[in-house]
Amino acid sequence: MEFGGNYVYVGGGGEEDTELVTDQDHKELVPTAPQGDQDSGDTCLLDILDTAGQEEYSTTRDQYTRTGDAFLLVYSITDKYSLEEAEAIYDMMLKIKGETRVPAVLCGNKVDLDATRVVTHDEGKALAQKLGIPFMETSAKDGTNICEVFETLVMEVPRLEPSYKVVILGSGAVGKSAVTVRYTTNTFVDCYDPTIEDSYRKNVHIKGLREKHRKAGTDKKSQSTSERSQSATSEVAQAGGTERPQSASSKGEDTGIFAQMRRLLSFKKSGSAEQQRPTSAPVGRAPPPPPPLPPSVTTKTSKKYEKATSNVVLVSLKTLDDPLATATGDPVRCGNCDAVLSSISNTVQEAENLNWNCEFCQKENILPNTKKDEIPCEAIIDYIMSPPAPSDTEAGQQAGATGTEKDKLNLGKGYTIYCIDISGSMGYSTKLPELQVAWKKARDRSSNFDTQVTRLAAIKEALKRQLERLKLENPDRRVILVQFANDVTIIGDGAQEPFLVDSHIKDSFDGLVACGKQYAQQMDTRTLEESYDDITAKITDMHTRDCTALGPALATAIGMVTGTKGSEVILCTDGAPNSGIGRLHSSDTTCKDYFTMVGNYAKENGIVVSILAVEGEPVGLENVSPCANISGGDVDVLAPLEIMRQLRLISQNYIVATNVCLVFQLHPELEVDDEDFPKGSSQIVKEVGNATRDTDVTFFFKRRNNNKDLDVERLPFQVRVSFTMKDGRKMMRIISKSMDVTKDRAKMEEGMNVAVVGLATAQQTADLASKGKVEMARNKLTSVNRMLNNACNTDEQKEERYTFRAECAELHQNLNDRLSSNRYSARDSDNSSRVYSKMMKHSSARFTGASNCKKSNIASKRQTTDSEVRQQYYGYMS
Secondary structure, three states: OEEOEOOEEOOOOOHHHEEEEEHHHHHOOOOOOOOHHHOOOOEEEEEEEEOOOOOOOOHHHHHHHHHOOEEEEEEEOOOHHHHHHHHHHHHHHHHHHOOOOOOEEEEEEOHHHHHHOOOOHHHHHHHHHHHOOOEEEOOOOOOOOHHHHHHHHHHHOOOOOOEEEEEEEOOOOOOHHHHHHHHHHOOOOOOEOOOOOEEEEEEEEOOOHHHHHHHHOOOHHHOOHHHHHHHHHHHHHHHOOOOOOOOEEOOEEOOOHHHHHHHHHOOOOOOOHHHHOOOOOOOOOOOOOOOOOOOOOOOOOEEEEEOOOOOEEEEEOOOOOOOOOEEOOOOOEOOOOOOEOOOOOEEEEEOOEEEEEOOOOOOEEEEOOOOHHHOOOOOEEEEEEEOOOHHHHHHHHHOOOOOOHHHHHOOOOOEEEEEEEOOHHHHOEEEOOHHHHHHHHHHHOOOOOOOEEEHHHHHHHHHHHHHHHHHHHOOOOEEEEEEEOOOEEEEEOOOOOOEEOOHHHOOOHHHHHHHHHHHHHHOOOOOHHHHHHHHHHHHHOOOOOOOOOHHHHHHHHHHHHOOOOOEEEEEEEOOOOOOOOOOOOOOHHHHHHHHHHHHHHHHHOOEEEEEEEEOOOOOOHHHHOHHHHHHOOOEEEEOHHHHHHHHHHHHHOOEEEEEEEEEEEEOOOEEEOOOOOOOOOOEEEEEEEEEEOOOEEEEEEEEOOOOOOOOOOEEEEEEEEEEEOOOOOEEEEEEEEEEEEEOOHHHHHHOEOHHHHHHHHHHHHHHHHHOOOHHHHHHHHHHHHHHHHHHOOOHHHHHHHHHHHHHHHHHHHHHHHHHHOOOOOHHHHHHHHHHHHHHHOOOHHHHOOOOOHHHHHHHHHOEOOOHHHHHHHHHHHO
């Protein structure tokens, strides 16, 4: 249990806790007024993207590449080909940006391996001179020249900014991640998972930065406040929305292949400011603001709102499968409020009895024959509520419930079902992204390759690659293939004859689930290690036809894995459901109710459902997405080439526990601040269902009665998590903590945990917007953003404030678009559903700054010792 700051704020709710908010405040994610931390000329924030392999398409890398300020080109001194590829990448950058020079540094990494060097220092220097950029050799292992290479890179940018977007590029296995992690966290990571792409935000001091630009006449910080804020707003908006690149180039409107495709497939309205904003700096400058008018003249509408606070609790569920201290016996509960006796409880020993004055409701509980040393002393403790069933024990051992990260990924006898849409529109072709085309041309020095791909072909290739990786990581996993058009066909593991689901039951959920169950009982599905060749052959044979029976396919697939543990259904489609139960055009309400029912059924049965939509056609995600959101799965709208990456991310975000239920208990003077729960609730129950490696749950809370005097120094909190482990054990985790209180707002803000507050705000804002409470959602986002304007003083806080704004930029734009336009198309609806689902599922890792020690812990966990997986991935890249 982590809090939004060092203190619980219990201020009296007077004028100090209210503020006037203007329309302009709602529209700006970055404030117009200058912030104190921007006035130090040698201090800046680096937004660093550590990219994965060049061959695998990523919209995040696409967007950063187009809008980046500086580029670190990394090669390995032990790999001559990586030097050649660095040159090809630089050539690609020039073409993409339409420039003759791009701020970059050539970095020869791994000088600690000088004994196996195949690229001489002079060869690297010669290439750098040819490209007209600085050159430096580094070692991520011992830190040689790591700080120097980044400082040199920032100095190459021809203007002074409060923040810079830095992109790390290079071929595979050259140490891009190691260089990034060493610089941002001063940690060395070896054998980093090559598939991971992540951003690191680090506040740095670069001596002489401002003086250099002052002498060159490029000291942008001497310009007007309005100009600085205009630039900063543009940059943060670009850093956010990392799932969707912008559509303009550094010289105005981009007319390239990628931009044309984006305009055709864009979810944004053609008249929005976001589309028209240039994305490769320099950006346009706003005119200076008019002089202030007399107080009697009002030019902006303003309303009074309650100020935001850091009263937030984060409960991370990703560690439910980690072994912790386990208590013997049953938890001891308060006879009045059901709180559990814990390390924060106040007890007095009287002879053989232990008197416990409950810290929540003050009831005096007498515990006979109990000693004080029997009270759990850990802040987090697990209780075994019931042992596993005999049939579950072996499965739990295979699932590696308490083993390594790879053991946990191995889900034993669980199933993965891929439901693939083969309706007619899946045969439509899409042009390859311009960045990917440019890279292939630069690498191969040739234009002789296909620049188009059909949606189905892209999904088939992505699925084959994912199965190849899954075969290495989890060979005992059982994979089933289902395809659907107007009818639903169960292909199974490829060894059996395809089974056509009876079309007469297409409108019956119970009938379809029963059909899936019957099939599962009759068929002995092999492990992926045994079925790999057959199932990949069936994928190759897929071809398009007919309509989209999405609802029937989903019900059948869920029926097939009902009764299993740790199973998942991943559905790939490009169109709205228009055949059978759940079809969109029957009734939007009926459609949404159906997929909500499916989501609840999946959650109750420990099944995770994910919906991946190929962009191009409206999918009706507003109605379809509840099945994924409720069950704990993913919802996304992707370009065809992105499917490959997303399938892998889903498999890596494995289930850690099922049947998860949280009870959050507060002191009676506090209440949960959430529209989903009755006002005045100091104890709530939240049904989570399936928890994955990335599941973080947050709660806002506040004073119940500001008019009542609260004379306490500390307040208790307790979370009780009941869940089922992979081996069938039913557990209860008790998390208890007492927090200091303060009535001083400045003191509260000073000790704020920005990452926790930022995550909670993103989750709650998206949840409100998904329920149609768009204005309330924007008010929440604005109030927290305004609080962060004044509350961030440490490097960690500044990094996480920038991260919050970057992560929420797309959500912020969406809310403003919805409130400012009367038009709301089907594509707009799909985009909103995608944005809201993504934000509601974000984990704290996305909001953590580089100075936070958690960031280095996250990086350490991303190391992989599986050389086969690494070699397989790099094989794709060659």
